[in-house]
Amino acid sequence: MKIELAVDGMTCPGCEQTIRKVLLSVPGVKSANASRVSKSASVEADAAVKKETLALAIRKAGYKVL
């Protein structure tokens, strides 16, 4: 299952890396990507993973999920 999120606040490759790590730390997430250019993140995850769980993890890291 693929989940896309609109993420605001990334300013450099480090931010993309941080979001990738945060998403990968959520149980059930198999792969994750983040792009500051397209202001988005996408994950490939088990069906049990909720979009809201991913959004919360990103917010905790200090970024906005739209």
Ligand SMILES: [Cu+2]
């Ligand atoms: Cu940064």
